[in-house]
Amino acid sequence: MAAEGAFGIRLERRPAPSRAMLLATPPLAVLLTVLAGAILFAAMGFDPLETLRAYFVSPLTSLYGWGELAVKATPLAIIAIGLALGFRGNVWNIGAEGQLTLGAICAGGLALAVYGHEGPWLLPLMMLAGAAGGLAYAAIPAYLRVRFNANEILTSLMLTYVAGLLLSYLVTGPWKDPEGFGFPQSRLFNPEALLPIVLDGTRMHLGAPLALCVVLAGWLVVARTLIGFQIKVVGLTPIAAGYAGFSQARIIWFTLLLSGGLAGLAGAIEVSGPIGQLQPAISPGYGFTAIIVAFLGRLHPVGVLLAALLMALSYLGGEQAQIELGLPLAVTGVFQGMLLFFLLASDFLTHYRVRRTASTPAAAG
Template identity: 50%
Template sequence: MRIELEKRARVSTLFSLLSPLLALVLTLVFGAIMFWLLGKSPLNALYVYFVEPLLEIWSLHELAIKAAPLILIAVGLSVCYRSNNWNIGAEGQFTIGAITGSILPVLYPEWHSPMILPLMLVMGMAGGALYAGIPALLKTRFNTNEILTSLMLVYIAGLFLDWLVRGPWRDPQGYNFPQTKSFQIEAVLPEILSSGRAHWAFVFAIAAAVALWFMMRFMLKGFEVSVLGQSERAGRFAGFSARRMVWFSMLLSGALAGLAGISEVSGSIGHVQPVISPGYGFTAIIVAFLGRLNPLGIIASGLVLALTYLGGEAAQLSIGISDKVSRVFQGLLLFFVLSCDTLIHYRIRLVFARTKPAEVTG
C-alpha cells in the first residue's frame, strides 16, 4: 500500500482563506495536548502563553520589538520565494548586517554626529545584501542550489561574529566579557513612544511591508516576480531575465535582513555580542508562509510568531517549562501551515499495489 497525493480539480476558495487560521487552531490543539502530557493544565498554559503577554503595555512593546525583525526579514523572503528563489540564509544576512552596521560605533565610539545612525542602517543593509549576493553569484554563475549555499553561510556568519566579539572587537574595559563597547547614544535607534522600549525597527518593518505590497500589487516589477516564480519560460517570453531576478530578490531580501540585524543590535541590544538573534532569520520563513507570502499578511503572522517568543519566556517564568517550547510551537505552526496548504491543493489517496495478472476470459 502506498499513499498518493492527487491534485484536486478545484481548489476551494473558502479553505484557502481559512487555511492559516486552521493551522493556528491545530497548533493550539496540539500545544494543549503537549502541555497536558507535560503535566500542566492545558488551558492555563495556553493562557499564560498566548493571552497574558497581550495584557500589559510593556509586553506589547516587547511584542513590537520581536515582531519587527520577523516582519522585515519575512517580507523580503516573500518576494524571494514568490520569484522561486529560496533564500534560507536570512539568519546569516541578519548577522552580517548587524556586523557591518556596527562598524562605525565600534571603531569610532567618539564620533557624535546625527549622521551616524543613517549611515549605520545603510551599511547594515549593504552588508546583508552583499552576503546574500554570494549565493546569488553562485546560483547565476555555477547553477549552485541557493538553499544549500545560503544555509551554510549562516553558520559562517555566526562563527565570524563570535570571533569578532571575542577577538578584535572586544571591549578592553569589558572585564573580558565577549562583547563590544556600548554604542554611543547617537548610534542607538530611538524608541517610537515614551511608554516603552519599542524602537523604530517596527516602523521600518511596517513601511517595508506596505512598500513591497504596493510593488507586488501594482508595479511591473512585482508582476515580473510572480511570472518568473511561476514559469521561468513564460518569464523569458515576456522578456524578463531569471538571472537578474535571482540577483534582485536575493539582494532585496538580504538588505532587509541586514536592516533587521543592525536595527536589533542598535535598538534592542546597544552593543554587539556573540548571540544577537533567537533565530529570527529562520522563524521569518514560517512568518512568510503563514502570511501566505503576502506582505500585509506577514504583518499579522509576524505578530503571531513574535507572541510565541514572548509566551515562551512567560511560560518559562510562571509555569516553569523550557523556553524551547516556543521552538516546538513554531515548528508545529509551519508543519500545519504547509500541510493545510498541501491538502487544499491535493487529496490523499491510498493505493493498494496490485498489478492484475493475465486474466483468461475466453
C-alpha cells in the same frame, strides 16, 4: 497482480484549490497548533488551559508586553517581506540569519569605529551600512546561482554559519570591549547610535514604524510594479517568463539582494535597538523564523505582517511560560515547528485530496 481486497491510499491533485481554503489554512494551522500544544502540555502534567493562557494571553496584558511584541515582530516582518518576494520567484534564500548577522556587524562596526565622535548622521548611516552588509553577503549565493547554477538554499544556509563565526571572532577579538572584564562582547554603543523609543514605558523603538514602511513598500512591489509581476511569472512558469523576455538571472539577483539587504537592515535595527552592542548571539533565530512568517503570511505583505505578530507572540509566550510555570524555553521552538508543520500539511491537503483505493472485489463480484 494486486492483492485482492487490499486497501491503498492515493493522492489526487485537486483541479483547482479553492481560494477560500487557501486563505483559511493559516488560521486553521494556528488552531491545530494550539490544540496540539494543549495536548502536549497536558501530557507534561500542566493544566492545558492555564498554560495556554500563560503562553498566549499573559504577554499581552500590559502596555510593556505590547511594546515587546512590536520589538520582536519588527525584525521578523522586515526579513520576511524580503524572503516572501524571493519565494514568490522560486528563489530560496534560507540564509537571512547570516545576512542579518552581517548587517549587525557592519552597523555595529560603524558605531564602534566612530565611538566618541557620533552625531545625528550616525543612525541613518548605520541603517545603510547594515543593509549594505546583508546585501553584499547575499550577493555571494546570487553570483554562485547565476554563474554556476549552485543551489542558493545550500550556499545561503552554509554562509549563515560563516557569518556567526565571524561575529564570534570579532567580539572575542578585535572588537572586544576593553573594559568588559573579558566578556565576549563589544562596548555599549553611545546614545547617538541607538534607535529612539517611540512609545514611553516600553522598548518599542523607531524600528517598528520602519518595519511598517517596509511592509507597505513590499505591498507596492508585489501588487503594482512590473518587477513584482516578473517575480510572480518566473516563480510560476519560468518558460513563460523566457517567452515574455523576463530575465531569470535578473530576478535571482534582485530578490536575493533585496532580501539580503532587508535582513541586514533588521540586523542593524537589532544592534541599535534592543541590544545596543555587539554580542556573539544577536538574534534568537529571527532569520529562520522569518521563513515560517513568510509562508504563514501566504507570501503576501499583509499576511506577513500578521504572521510576524503571531510569531513574535510565540517568542514572548515561550518566555512567559518559562517564568510563570517553569516550562523549558525550547517550547517556543516546538510551537514554531508545529505551526510550520500544520501549515504545510493543510496546504498540501488544499492542493491534493487523499483517496482510499480499494482494489475491485474479486471478479465474481
